[in-house]
Ligand SMILES: [Ca+2]
């Protein structure tokens with residue numbers, strides 16, 4: 195199929211004599227449509243070692259930091275917050291969408307080559323990238339390639355039958371939209387006056403793209419190149435699993451292989467611009483499904499990790515966490531030996547962790563201590579380090595970030611704070627050495643300063659059914675992490691030399707005996 199599309203493209207280029215300028219910027223001459231196998235082989239050595247194990251921070255731009263007092267978060271606000279993030283130990287930023295959009299979350303984009311004016315300008319974004327790089331921090335941006343806004347000019351042209359845009363979306367004429375070919379009409383919307391149906395799985399105003407269109411794929415390349423050329427370090431792809439989903443095409447159209455091919459092709463393209471660029475994707479599904487996508491990205495969010503850690507900590511049962519993580523990470527490297535796991539506790543689509551834990555600081559300490567000592571890139575959702583609370587609807591899991599008096603930026607109060615009225619702000623937590631902020635900060639720094647935690651292999655230790663225990667080993671270092679899930683002090687003999695490098699309570703390691711207090715996490719560097 196792709197070979198056909200390629201030939202069609204070449205024919206089109208010949209017919210039109212020369213390609214429009216904007217097409218030439220991505221050079222259609224080199225447009226390759228290889229198969230999944232060919233792409234996997236080509237990309238087998240692709241890797242981004244420099245980011246291995248480092249901690250990322252996920253910013254929801256409208257809610258994070260306001261630089262100009264209009265109560266809306268903006269990009270300059272993020273730039274002015276870089277010292278805060280640097281001090282916390284953050285090495286990478288993931289920004290939720292910054293493109294122009296009619297909604298506050300901006301997951302429905304109207305212009306992929308611009309910054310929403312509410313957030314600032316392209317220059318502001320370039321400044322953010324440059325200042326982040328000065329602090330050895332990378333910046334990745336959300337990229338929503340499954341759907342656009344219904345207000346995107348492409349869609350407006352498409353519903354009026356304009357070429358090539360009509361082919362950019364899943365649009366079917368009334369007469370072709372038969373129940374034989376489209377038995378399941380969920381997610382399909384009828385525009386009676388246009389005589390067409392279009393597909394929009396998430397919301398009527400988010401029409402889904404038709405990635406079979408070569409012209410669209412070239413638009414995507416232009417977009418990716420544009421931001422890479424501006425200095426962005428990579429992308430977080432939204433809804434990667436839904437690029438081709440089962441309801442959007444004619445019945446029995448295979449989807450998995452097409453998804454794999456599409457994302458491998460995008461990865462190949464991004465790496466051709468910058469081999470060091472990093473791509474991470476959202477495939478919100480079970481481990482088995484996620485595994486099919488491991489070669490298409492450097493990294494994928496590990497939703498199973500979040501579920502298992504939250505459930506395990508809540509129920510006081512560490513064992514399932516162990517098997518799940520080991521199995522997942524082993525499976526992910528089968529097709530992509532350089533795969534980096536992206537682990538997290540929650541994100542902008544999920545209830546706040548502290549709310550899941552019923553505001554229990556012990557559980558919060560345990561879960562975050564696990565997150566920050568495991569292999570992979572831990573992602574922290576802004577506010578998690580302050581113990582943010584929040585539950586659906588979505589606006590309330592994206593509440594404004596509490597900077598407190600005396601910060602360089604102000605809290606963007608675009609919506610009333612409901613869940614975090616009693617949450618201590620940045621200033622207060624920085625002054626309190628027992629705050630959750632300091633817990634996060636200490637552990638992030640320890641992670642980055644210790645090779646075993648950053649890049650070491652992981653194996654589990656069988657100590658007790660109440661204690662999650664594992665070791666991380668690198669060439670020159672061995673680190674043991676112990677997390678006591680119970681309300682009982684736990685004492686055991688540990689026949690090694692070493693020292694405690696981190697503890698959340700009064701645990702100790704002395705005379706070959708380890709003591710862990712209830713709900714405590716400790717880290718021991720083993721010296722023999
Ligand atoms: Ca603002």
Ligand SMILES: [Ca+2]
Nearest residue numbers: 402436437438
């Ligand atoms: Ca789709």
